[in-house]
Amino acid sequence: MIRFQDVSKEFSPNKFGVKQISFAVDNGEFVFITGTSGSGKTTLMRLIIREYAPTSGEVSLFNEQLATMSQKKVSELRRKIGVVFQDYKLLPELNVWENIALPLEIVGQPQAEIESRVTDLLKLIGLIEKPYLFPSQLSGGEAQRVGIARALALGPELIFADEPTGNLDAENTQAIVDLLKKINQLGTTVLFATHDLSLTKAGQIRILNLDAGSLIHDSKPKSTATPAVKKVVTPPESKPTITAKKKSWLGKLFTKPEQTTKKPVENPVEKPENQPRKKKEEKKSKKEKATSKKVTKQVVTSQEALE
Amino acid sequence: MQSFANALTTMRRTPYQSLAALLMVSVTFFVGYRLSFVLSGAHLVLSHFESSPQVIAFFKLDTDKQAMETLSKSLTSTENVSDVRLITQEQALKDYAKEYDDSPLLLELVTADILPASVEVSASNVETLTKLAEDLKKEKIIEDVVFQQDIVEQLSNWTKALRIAGLVDVGILSFASFLTITIIITLKAANKKYSVTIMRLIGASNWYINKPFIVEGILYGALGALLGWIAITVILLYLTPTLTTFFSGIIAFPIPLEFLLLQLGAGMLVGALLGGFASFVATNRFAARA
Missing domain, CATH: 3.40.50.300 (P-loop containing nucleotide triphosphate hydrolases)
Incomplete structure (x- = not known):
């Protein structure tokens, strides 16, 4: 490249x-x-x-x-x-x-x-x-x-x-x-x-x-x-295969919830001590998704990375 | 539409610069529109005088009717002569009676035999009339030739002078407007140098960067032409009663709406071109320096 x-x-x-x-x-x-x-x-x-x-x-x-x-x-x-x-x-x-x-x-x-x-x-x-x-x-x-x-x-x-x-x-x-x-x-x-x-x-x-x-x-x-x-x-x-890769991550980033896969995205950089908080927030996030249907799983995971 | 909205926002955020550009362009177009009115009016006045009977040749009292008609026919066949009207002594008396119908005493004193017959000649240009007047003076049956050469020539000269002076004025003002828009757009582009640099770094094309500035210049030109037109039209409407009396029988008032709209359209087009070109020059200068 x-x-x-x-x-x-x-x-x-x-x-x-x-x-x-x-x-x-x-x-x-x-x-x-x-x-x-x-x-x-x-x-x-x-x-x-x-x-x-x-x-x-x-x-x-x-x-x-x-x-x-x-x-x-x-x-x-x-x-x-x-x-x-x-x-x-x-x-x-x-x-x-x-x-x-x-x-x-x-x-x-x-x-x-x-x-x-x-x-x-x-x-x-x-x-x-x-x-x-x-x-x-x-x-x-x-x-x-x-x-x-x-x-x-x-x-x-x-x-x-x-x-x-x-x-x-x-x-x-x-x-x-x-x-x-x-x-x-x-x-x-x-x-x-x-x-x-x-x-x-x-x-x-x-x-x-x-x-x-x-x-x-x-x-x-x-x-x-x-x-x-x-x-x-x-x-x-x-x-x-960069185009395919790009599409892949873009797809995950920008796809609406109904289009995303149900499989949670792995986050290897997550610190272990953050796991309980993460689970709690994921639960909360899922609830929000059910109502708004706008936030992707990828977005949520990345938000957590930021938080 | 996005560029248009951006340009309006930029104009709103720098009101004094925008006002300066708009005023300069408005004044330019105000003078331009005024010039077009003056020149159109002068053209109509000149045409009126040129097409009116300009050379009047009075026959000697003893001239027979056939000689008058022969001269009249020869004048009609002359090049550039638009109209020849033979006024007999009887017709002259009728005209005289019509003109002085409120003075019966005068009418009683005048009879047809003391009024000379005449021929009134109109031509499409002053030069033809001058030559005709000279030729008529040489005719033996002609007693006198009346030719308002000086008036027509003066009017023609004034019109030419007005045209030249007006064009010089408009030229200078247009150049000042061009410079004003160029300077203001350059200033705005320079103020946005940081943003322009960033836009370039993230892949914006030159056209994407320059477009809002060029649209802004076009807006200055077109809006300035519109404001100038509104100002001149309001003044014209205000002066219409006075002008109607002054130019009675020569120019018909009010000025036709088609003429005013044509003027507006042409003005806005020229304004847009002027503003667009000025901002194009400004953005190119800025790009060369940045």
Whole structure:
């Protein structure tokens, strides 16, 4: 999915954002990108969304070279990537609802679809009661959750979270990490940039460690040579299953209760001590579903992850 | 519709900037509409004078009727002559009697034989009349030629001057309106630089970002033209009784509704184009700088 081959970004002579970086990330992976401030995490993100062009080397995404991409294609590419920014980057003149709806409006989704998706996303992030608040009226944790909801709105194939927990307290940090892990389990590739090494301790998650713009450690290195720029056109039926995966998690996220499977969604990041509370809340949630028939099981589970 | 609603919201949220743009465009179109009224009126007045009998040639008293008719026929066949009317001495007396029917004493003193016969010639342009007047003066049977050349020429010159001055005024005001809309849209786009950057990052196309600004510019142009039209129409209606008396027999009042609606339609179209082009330039300048 993502391939960096000897990529450097030089801002001024001998001042590199990233230097000779090579790595590859497969579909559905969860990757922590760690490093101190100034190590090149944000530059990496900007290279991926083609905000920056590399000084040298090749960046390819979804089997397409970014360097030769037209402006129109760049816009289309960015719609496939959900970026969560450290400073949230919410539009100050738009309220919570409008901020989440923005990517959907950009791609021209019908109003009914926008309303349905935004409602589901508001439930997912636990801000269903605050759709009309403006970013200035939200706490840091709430603003970041709105940023995540906006990143999820189009069902992206890749999420790049650039220090999403940088301004949050421990509780909100854990909620965000749990939510992103949950999203990853549903098939979306997640790149999580952070300088907080404590977040990377749980689980066998791949870590890319940057230092002064160089990749100094990759816990599960992958070959960067294979996908390269494919000369042979892959038949549609043999393409990677990201579309199916995306549909799967989107389906769960946005499907109404009557369309969802009865099987509860497993939540491996749930802490054991939360189980009794979870059961109680699930019961309450089921009762609500019986009356409103709007909240999906996936939404409820993810809400719990946030709570 | 979404862009339209967004543009209206933006206009409402920055009332002074919007008011400045609207006022500037309104003044421009007010002057433009006024110019169109003045030029249309001047055209009608000029046409009236040009189509009225402009050259009157009086025959010598002893001229026989056949010579008068021969001259009249030759004038009729002249190029650009629209009408030739032969007034015999009897007809002249009738006209005189009609004009002074309230003064019986005057009528008693005047008989047909002291009133000269005349020929009244109308033409489609002033140049033809000038030449005709010169030719008629050379005729032996003509005693005198009356030609209100100066009046027509002055009127024609005034109309030309008005047209040039009016067009210069409208041109300058249109340019000022263009600059005003461009500056205001650039300001608004600059105020939204942060939002525009974010929209670009999440995949918005240039058209999606620029559309609300362009719609806003079109609204300034179209609404400004509408306001200018309302102002000029109200003033015109207020002045209609005075103008009716002043232009009696030359211009028919009130001005036909079709003319006013045509003016409004054309004005709004031009306004929309002006505003759309100004905002297009503004967004392109902003995109180049951002």
